[in-house]
Amino acid sequence: MDSSAPPAPSSPAPESEPAAQAAAATGLAWQPALARMGGDLPGFVQLLGGFPQAMFDLLSALATALQAQDRATAIRCLHTLKGTSRTFGAEALGTLSQTLELRTRAAPEDQPLPVSAQEQAHLQQLVYQAAHDAEQLVQWLQASDPAAPAGGNATLDELRQLLQRSNLDALDVFLRLDPALGQRDPDTHLALCQALQRLDFADALRHCDTLARGGAR
Structure with missing residues (x-):
C-alpha cells in the first residue's frame, strides 16, 4: 500500500456513490473546479489526466530559471503554476505559487531571486502531492462512469x-x-x-x- 496516499474515508461510502468516495480520497478541491468548468465530468477527467505532467514540466522549468537567475521565466512559471493548479483545485499549490510570484515580481532587479531552497522543496512537495491526488481522482472518477451533463455554452x-x-x-x-x-x-x-x-x-x-x-x- 502506498504510504503517501491520502487517508481513506473513516466510513466507507456506498458503492452507488463513487464520487463521494473520490471527494474524501483526494486533497484536490475538485468539485468547485468541475462546477467552474460547466459540469462536463468526462472532459474534466480528460484534462485532469494531463495535469501531473504539466506540473512536473513547469517545476523543472522553474528550477532551471531559478538556477540561472532568469527572472522573467521564473515569474512566468510561477504564474502558470498558480493558474493551472487552481483550475484543478490544488489550492495549497496555487497559494504558494502566488506568494512566490508576487514576491519575485516585487524584488529589486539587482538582487537574487527571492525563492529559498526550502521554498523550492516545499513547492516540489506540493506539486508531487497534487499530481498524486490528480492521478487517484482520475481513477475514482473513471470507475464511477457517470453520465455526462448535456450541452455546453462556450463558443x-x-x-x-x-x-x-x-x-x-x-x-x-x-x-x-x-x-x-x-x-x-x-x-x-x-x-x-x-x-x-x-x-x-x-x-x-x-x-x-x-x-x-x-x-x-
Missing part, C-alpha cells in the same frame, strides 16, 4: 480569443464547448485537448481553427 470564437492571449481561462472554456464539436471531428478535438494539457497555446489555436472551419478535410 470556438471565445476559446480562440483566449488562446491568442495564452490565457489559462481557455482550459475552462474548452470544457464548456458544445459536445457536438467533438463528435463532428473527434481527432481534432482530442488534439486540441492534448495541446491544452501541454499548455501549448499555439498548437491549440491551430486545432481550434480547424474545428471552426468544420473539421479536418
